[in-house]
Amino acid sequence: MTPARREAPLRRDDVVAAAIALVDAHGLRALSMRRLGEALGVEAMSLYTHVANKDDLLGAMVDAVFAKMSPAPAGTHWRAALTTVATSKRAVLRRHPWALPLLDSRRAPGHATLAHHDALLGCLRGAGFSVPATGHVYALLDSFVYGFALQEASLLLTDPDDSADLAREMLERLPADTYPHLVELVTAQAARSGHSFADEFAVGLELLLDACAGIHVRENGAS
Amino acid sequence: MTPARREAPLRRDDVVAAAIALVDAHGLRALSMRRLGEALGVEAMSLYTHVANKDDLLGAMVDAVFAKMSPAPAGTHWRAALTTVATSKRAVLRRHPWALPLLDSRRAPGHATLAHHDALLGCLRGAGFSVPATGHVYALLDSFVYGFALQEASLLLTDPDDSADLAREMLERLPADTYPHLVELVTAQAARSGHSFADEFAVGLELLLDACAGIHVRENGAS
DNA sequence: TTGACGATCCTTACACCGTAAAGCTACAGT
């Protein structure tokens, strides 16, 4: 059979975008070269023209996710900048939860990833944080964001928006006498209808930024 | 052929333990039912006597990892208890980095997991934290630990112990004019030979616990 | 105009994966 001729040849970005769309819709497990090819109207092996192998594809997907995160806005107070970046990062990771497990199997970060990190570091250095302090703040903040996203992803498996329902359902499976404190916490949350685990993010972030402000004052005096 | 008769029948725990050993040694990708069977001197299908399917196995592995973490010690100051738990948790996750990506695809946590969480919550409630504050502290702390472990796992891919070597190697791939701040930070770390990214954990944890102490004082007054 | 070349896509093939289905064997309980 004569090979199908597409109106425009496939680009690497098309492949990556289609893969992200597919995974967003149907989960990481649904991403196979054959299915991805099908979504693009192409045989599986054709994808290898644009992508070295599946791992390369996954790496590109992760980088594309990083590209979606707001970079540190220039010219704003460091605290506002950190808030912006952290919030955006969490939002993006929440929309693409599959990116998190991929994060730790990628050995060569892409340009968007590196640029994102660099911009935030630059923001901190510009704000007067010393190099070691910048390292501390960055490790602290990033850990929090990633870890929060990880927990959120774990919860989001069952419930998309309102954790209250999830909490109620969870209670049915938790023997109250075996895990009294867990039950207490979940009950209290479920009671406050509309409460979302996501709210914890803002609280935690504020606490974290307070801690960073402490470092900043120690190094630069009160502003 | 007559089925091989083992001296003692296989137990679920044996299967899980062997799977963990296999994955510790050769990575998650190396875990296939056939290989695991081989490691146990058994055909792949025999494993299904002890395990519902591969997902069930992975869940059991995660729970076994949780079981290795030190529970919150009773009768100590909450701050010491949190330090113990967080440190232990990180250490365990560092030894079994594959558990992290698995965390967020498991929908039914095992007993060890639930018990671990319950103990820590109990410790906080006992120390005088209100229910909402306990939620905040817990989300904050757990996010940090998971996120830190995630970043560490991502770095550990190439270098096991001393990040200084890793930093030096990384520098060779980073164009200094494209990512100036990234290069600055990595350079500074590489300069301090023997510096390990792992040191950031203690620093971050201290900052975090300070923030928690703030909450505690606000709720209970100075102790 | 011709002819070589490289990019894009296709077909075929292979080893490996998870697991459904069915059968074997040896012990436990009646």
Added chain:
DNA sequence: ACTGTAGCTTTACGGTGTAAGGATCGTCAA
């Protein structure tokens, strides 16, 4: 002695990533 069942095996099926080797085109040099 008969039956059930727990542990293990064999076989088989559809799916996976990807190596190898064409096929068809647009482009550019001769």
